[in-house]
Amino acid sequence: xxxxxxxxxxxxxxxxxxxxxxxxxxxxxxxxxxxxxxxxxxxxxxxxxxxxxxxxxxxxxxxxxxxxxxxxxxxxxxxxxxxxxxxxxxxxxxxxxxxxxxxxxxxxxxxxxxxxxxxxxxxxxxxxxxxxxxxxxxxxxxxxxxxxxxxxxxxxxxxxxxxxxxxxxxxxxxxxxxxxxxxxxxxxxxxxxxxxxxxxxxxxxxxxxxxxxxxxxxxxxxxxxxxxxxxxxxxxxxxxxxxxxxxxxxxxxxxxxxxxxxxxxxxxxxxxxx
Amino acid sequence: xxxxxxxxxxxxxxxxxxxxxxxxxxxxxxxxxxxxxxxxxxxxxxxxxxxxxxxxxxxxxxxxxxxxxxxxxxxxxxxxxxxxxxxxxxxxxxxxxxxxxxxxxxxxxxxxxxxxxxxxxxxxxxxxxxxxxxxxxxxxxxxxxxxxxxxxxxxxxxxxxxxxxxxxxxxxxxxxxxxxxxxxxxxxxxxxxxxxxxxxxxxxxxxxxxxxxxx
Numbered sequence: 001x002x003x004x005x006x007x008x009x010x011x012x013x014x015x016x017x018x019x020x021x022x023x024x025x026x027x028x029x030x031x032x033x034x035x036x037x038x039x040x041x042x043x044x045x046x047x048x049x050x051x052x053x054x055x056x057x058x059x060x061x062x063x064x065x066x067x068x069x070x071x072x073x074x075x076x077x078x079x080x081x082x083x084x085x086x087x088x089x090x091x092x093x094x095x096x097x098x099x100x101x102x103x104x105x106x107x108x109x110x111x112x113x114x115x116x117x118x119x120x121x122x123x124x125x126x127x128x129x130x131x132x133x134x135x136x137x138x139x140x141x142x143x144x145x146x147x148x149x150x151x152x153x154x155x156x157x158x159x160x161x162x163x164x165x166x167x168x169x170x171x172x173x174x175x176x177x178x179x180x181x182x183x184x185x186x187x188x189x190x191x192x193x194x195x196x197x198x199x200x201x202x203x204x205x206x207x208x209x210x211x212x213x214x215x216x217x218x219x220x221x222x223x224x225x226x227x228x229x230x231x232x233x234x235x236x237x238x239x240x241x242x243x244x245x246x247x248x249x250x251x252x253x254x255x256x257x258x259x260x261x262x263x264x265x266x267x268x269x270x271x272x273x274x
Numbered sequence: 275x276x277x278x279x280x281x282x283x284x285x286x287x288x289x290x291x292x293x294x295x296x297x298x299x300x301x302x303x304x305x306x307x308x309x310x311x312x313x314x315x316x317x318x319x320x321x322x323x324x325x326x327x328x329x330x331x332x333x334x335x336x337x338x339x340x341x342x343x344x345x346x347x348x349x350x351x352x353x354x355x356x357x358x359x360x361x362x363x364x365x366x367x368x369x370x371x372x373x374x375x376x377x378x379x380x381x382x383x384x385x386x387x388x389x390x391x392x393x394x395x396x397x398x399x400x401x402x403x404x405x406x407x408x409x410x411x412x413x414x415x416x417x418x419x420x421x422x423x424x425x426x427x428x429x430x431x432x433x434x435x436x437x438x439x440x441x442x443x444x445x446x447x448x449x450x451x452x453x454x455x456x457x458x459x460x461x462x463x464x465x466x467x468x469x470x471x472x473x474x475x476x477x478x479x480x481x482x483x484x485x486x487x488x489x
Contacts, residue, residue: 029368036364036367037353037364040355040360041355041356111351114344114345114350116328116342269330270330272329273285273329274323274329
């Protein structure tokens, strides 16, 4: 059999098998420490430092929203173009950010694996959390701006948050699978930017399902991210526009991606050569 | 105690699969100071990595009944884009050590001066080695895995490392891999020879060195 490790996880002083509560708390502590370190390595302590984490998505989202606002394209349903583009772009920024950074995640953090109780999953979770928190921060600021400037506050903030959380879990699941695959081949690193770029039109970031003819709607609803963008828009625009989504379908995707991803990661860890 | 049962490890290369370790069985007890002698390419570093849990064997099992350090060498275990002090903070967090005390201890032991507040990538290899060793002493492991670096580093620091390990005599185990018999003689009380993917223990240091030199 391939290596039974009676104590694969062994922080100082610990020798007995532990309960799931202890294990969970320790994992949270490790993820917390990793997130802090990731902040340090990505943004350093100079200039604006950590602020960039939030400024990057804010600037991109704002610029794209503003361009479309200036172009004054009318949107079906009479939606405010600035709001529509920002609300679409920011979750997409998270999806793309988490996935694009996945192929180098393990390679860039190999030195962490010298500490036996840090797992690949810990590394990926901390990276995703950082990206997710930054994007969520940027979104909150934009929503506050829209509220103050246009007097339009989210119809149901809970739905928006739920949409963002689902988008986060989905992105993380894809990232885990890609990171595991990147242990075996460089292909992911080569194509991931291309694929996230090419799939942009079908993710649902910049169209609404009700704009499409019926057949196209049915096709679009196969794409899991379409449901999440619809949920986020439902949370923001409320009854102003019709939205379609199936949360169960999305949860199914998330569960499958994450479970497969974790299994792949476990396999990859054994084959990883540092 | 650390017990290795039937450890096999091979690597895939462009020339096909290359077996490095071909069935290693060994037990290391608390307090032992063991030198593992092997020629370049014998698999010394690989063995240390497996014991540390950095890499995994293809088959066999490793049982760890004491806390085991990461392999102390020129690389690994620390992050190069953050400072030595930040590395100490990070180590303290993940190993549940008091943060300020750890930062202070590492600063005193590693003797990096102002470099302690600069990114590790600006360090010389000797400084990196000192930082790594200081970090591992701060965690206070029961077993230290050392990849012949102490002997290669400057002698004054080597002497301090040896003293630090000697102070822990009874409660710390040392596994040192080296291709130089004198290094093993300086740090260890018994030895093993790694040759052709297998490990042979000798209770007598001189016997081990004689076998190693004859091979």
